[in-house]
Amino acid sequence: IGSVIDQIVGNETKAAVPSDDILAILLLSLAGAVFSAVRRTSFNVASAHVVKSLRLTLFNAVLRQEVGWFDQVETGEIVNRLSSDVTQIANIASVNLSMALRYSAQFVFALVFLFTISWRLTLVMMVGTPVLIGVMWAYGRFVKRLSVLTQDALAAASNVSTETIANVRTVRAFAQESAQSAVYEERVTDSLKLQLRLATAGGWFGLTVGVIAGGYVCLVIWYGSKLVVQGDLTAGDLSAFIVYSVTMSTAVGMLGDVFNS
Known part of the structure; x- marks a missing residue:
């Protein structure tokens, strides 16, 4: 990408477009899509x-x-473990593992390219890495604790519904439909409150990371522009550096989501 931009900027005669480099980018994009x-x-x-x-x-x-x-463990809890919990564990063992491998490789390769382009600019960019890691670590602990409570609340709601439906004749005989509905609503409401806390925390986490990342992007552009003016970096290299910086930032964000889940 940087080579293409440098050729376009430096091509004073406008005689040719760097088609070979553009074709190489296209082929790499297609190969990446296939893989x-x-x-x-x-x-x-x-x-x-x-x-x-x-x-x-x-x-x-x-x-x-x-x-x-079976007298000590509620039926609804067992059913919830067989359905919801198993699905979550399977996602961790398969989908999340896939994403972790993908974005780890993306992070490593992007970091290597960044150091290749400009080690000084890369070090400036990585100043904010400890801050981002600290924010993700704190958010991950909070999400982990709330996720356990949410699963327990869902299991409690599932137990109420399972027991009520399994003993519907007894419920009808004693006219307890309204009472059981109220109990189920209470359990579902408990789960909703926890999920709303998770959603709110996710919003604040995204806002915090976005502000920090945006600030460091501006810092990178400022220092990179200074290097271009001094002749230590070309415009194409700076453009490529920004692209790889975004790629690495995306990888870090996705890895944070994977490990938090």
């Missing part, structure tokens, strides 16, 4: 098999428990 499609398909297929295996293993483990164990 991305193969990766996505492979991990989605693996995820489906993991879900099946986990559910079957968990179900068989439940059936092997002593009868007294």
